[in-house]
Amino acid sequence: MSHIKLLSAVALSALLLLVGCGKKEGEAVGVVGDEILVGEFGSMTGNEATFGISTHQGIELAIEEINAAGGVKGKKIKLISLDDQGKPEEAVTAATKLITQDNVIALLGEVASSRSLAAAPIAQQYKIPMLSPSSTNQKVTEVGDYIFRVCFIDPFQGTVMAKFAHDHLNVKKVAVIYDVKSDYSVGLAKFFKETFTGLGGEIIAEQTYSGNDIDFKAQLTSIKTVKPEAIFIPGYYTEVGLLARQARGLGIEVPLLGGDGWDSSKLYEIGQEAIMGGYFSNHYTTDSDDPRVRQFMEAFKNKYTVFPDGLAAMGYDAAKVLADAIERSESLTPEGIRNALATTKGFAGVTGVITMDENRNPTKSAVVVQVAGTTNKYVTTIQPL
Amino acid sequence: MHTIRRTFGLPLLMLVVFGVLDWFFPKMFDLYIQTLIIYCGINMILAVSLNLVNGFTGQFSIGHAGFMAVGAYISAFLSVSFPNWAGPFINLNFFLNTVIGGLFAAVAGYCVGLPSLRLKGDYLAIVTLGFGEIIRVLLLNVDAVGGARGLYGIPKYSTLFWTLTWVFICCFTIVRLMRSTHGRAFLAVREDEIAAEAVGIPTTRYKVIAFVISAFFAGIAGSIFAHFLSYLNPSIFTFLKSFDVVVMVVLGGMGSISGSCVAAILITLLPEALRPLQEITKIDFRMILYSLTLIVLMLTKPQGLFGSLEISDLWKKYVRRSASN
Secondary structure (H helix, E strand, O other): OHHHHHHHHHHHHHHHHHHHOOOOOOOOOOEEOOEEEEEEEEOOOOOOHHHHHHHHHHHHHHHHHHHHOOOEOOEEEEEEEEEOOOOHHHHHHHHHHHHHOOOOOEEEOOOOHHHHHHHHHHHHHHOOOEEEOOOOOHHHHHHOOOEEEOOOOHHHHHHHHHHHHHHHOOOOEEEEEEEOOOHHHHHHHHHHHHHHHHOOOEEEEEEEEOOOOOOOHHHHHHHHHOOOOEEEOOOOHHHHHHHHHHHHHOOOOOOEEEOHHHOOOHHHHHHHHHHOOOEEEEOOOOOOOOHHHHHHHHHHHHHHOOOOOHHHHHHHHHHHHHHHHHHHOOOOOHHHHHHHHHOOOOEEEOOEEEEEOOOOOEEOOEEEEEEEOOEEEEEEEEOOO | OHHHHHHHHHHHHHHHHHHHHHHHHHHHOOHHHHHHHHHHHHHHHHHHHHHHHHHHOOOOOOOHHHHHHHHHHHHHHHHHHOOOOOOOOHHHHHHHHHHHHHHHHHHHHHHHHHHHOOOOHHHHHHHHHHHHHHHHHHHHHOHHHOHHHOEEOOOOOOOHHHHHHHHHHHHHHHHHHHOOHHHHHHHHHHHOHHHHHHOOOOHHHHHHHHHHHHHHHHHHHHHHHHHHHOEEOHHHHOHHHHHHHHHHHHHHOOOOHHHHHHHHHHHHHHHHHOHHHHHHHOOOOHHHHHHHHHHHHHHHOOOOOOOOOOHHHHHHHHHHHHHHO
C-alpha cells in the first residue's frame, strides 16, 4: 500500500513543480528580446468551443499578417493562447497565468461576457490592458479603465433592430420572444423594447424560452392570437431555427428579426425555408464590397479553408486594433498601450470603423442582413446614435 | 487543562499556522499559484463534504453544485447588497456572510433531504440532480441576483487564510464526527440499512443529518468561490460541476477524507500542470490527457486512490511493515 502514497506524493510534487516553473524575473513586462508577448484566453474546448476557435483563428491570422509586414515597433508579436474550457473560473486562472507567469503586455479575450467579467478584475488589478473581441455585455468595460472591446454593446444591437423595424419595415406592433437563460438574449430584448416603445411602437406580446428548448408551440400560439406585425427573436441560431419552423407551421407569416446570435451557417440548415427572409443585425457582412473585407475573407479562406464568421472577424479586428495601439504607444509598457487604445480613432477594421469612446466601447456601425440560404444578403447599415 | 489542550490545541495551532501562511505566501508565490491553492481548497471542502453523503453514509447525491450555488448566491448577495452590515471589519462580515450562506444551503439540504432520503440509490441520485437544476433555473429567473446576466461586483474577500481555515474546519468536523457515535451510525446505514434499523438507528434521520452537514459545507465552499471570483453566473453551477465533485470523491476513495483531499488537489492541478505541454506541442490534447489519466487511475485502482483508508492508516501500515522488515 505504501508505494501508492509515495507515488502520489511524487506525482503531486511533480505537478507543483510543473505548475510553478516558468516564472521569469527582471525583464520588462511583455517584451522578450525582439518579441512582444500578447496573451489570449478563450474557449478552445467545451460547450462553446466553436466561438473560441473562430476567434482564435481570426487573431492568429491578424498576428501572422502583422509579423509578416515587419511587426510593430520593430518587434514581432508572440501570441500565447490559453484554453479556459468555457468556464468563468478557468478564465480567471488563464488570465492570471498569462499576466503573472507569462508576463504578457496585453490580453485578448474573452468571447463570452460571463468569462470576460470574471477575468477583467484581474487585468484591472495588474493594470494590463484587456481587449475583448466580442463581449457585448455593457458591464464588461465598466470594470475599469484597462478594459476595452472592439464590438458594439447589447443596447446598440437591440436599438439597431428597433430602429430597423420601425424605420425600414414600418411595423408598429411587435412581439418579442427571448431566451431567459442567456444574458445576451435578455439584454437585447430589454433594449429593443425600450427603443421600440420610445419610437412610438408597441410591444404586444412578450414570451420567453430556455436555451436547449425544442418546443415553442405554446409561446408561439399565444403570440399568434395577438397578431404581431413582426417578431423579434434575439436568441442563438439553434433555437431560432426551430422557432422559425414552428412559427411558419402555425401559420405565422410575419418577418422575424434577431441579433448576431443568428450568425451561423447552421441557422439555415435548421430553419430551412422558414428562416428565409429573416433580418438580423451583425458586426460585418461577407456580402460587403469593401476591399478590406474581401482581402480578409480571401486570406482567411486560404489559411483555414472556410469562410470567416463574425467572431473570426472580431478576433481579427481585436488583434489589429491592439497592434495599432502598440505601434502608436509612446512607451512599450502596459500603461502606454492602454493610453493608445483609449485614443483609438477611426481605425478601419473589417467590422467597421472603430473609435473608442470615453467608456472604452467602440462607436461603430452595425449592418442588417437578410437570410438568403446559407449566405446572407446585405440590407442596410445602421449608424451609431 | 489537559482536556482544554486536547479540544482546542489543534484548532488554535492551525489558525496560527494559516495566519503565518497567509502572510508568507503572497511574498513567495504570485497570484497564479495562490489562485490554484484557493481552487484546491474550495474543491477539497466540496469533495470532503460530499464524501460524508456519498462515501460514509452510502447515499448517492449528485446535486452538490446546487448547494454550492445557494451558499454562493446568498453570501454574495449579502456582501453586495448589505456591505459591512456587521460593522467595519471586512473579515467579520465575510465570516458571517459565509456562515449564513452555509446555513441557507443546510436548510436547502434539509428541505431536499427530508422527503427524498427515503429513496435509495438511483432514485435519490435523480432527485438530487433535479434539485441542482431547480436551483440553477431559479437563480436564472431571480432578477435581484442578476438572473442570466450574473451577479458581479462581489468584493474579493476570499484569502488564503479563510480558504485554509474552512478546509480545516470542514475536515476537522467530519473527522471528529466520523469517530463519534453518530459517525458509526452513518457507517451502519451505509453497510446495511435493515440491520441498522434493527439495532435502533433512525436511518432516515441520520441520512438527513449527513445531507444537511454536507450541504452546509458545500454552501461555505460556494461563498469562498463567490468572493474569490467576484462574479457569479448560474451557468457555473450546472450538473457538470456536481459531477466534478463526484469524480473527486470516487477517485480519492469513497469514505476516505484524505483521499478526497488528495483527489481534489490532483483534479484541480492536473489541467493546469498539462498547460505547458500544450504550449510546447501546440496541440490541444490537455482535456484528452486529463480524461485519460482519470480512466487509467480508475482502471488500476477502482476503489480510489486510498480506498476507505486514511493517510494515517497508510502511514501506520508503512511503519509496521518497515518495523517487521
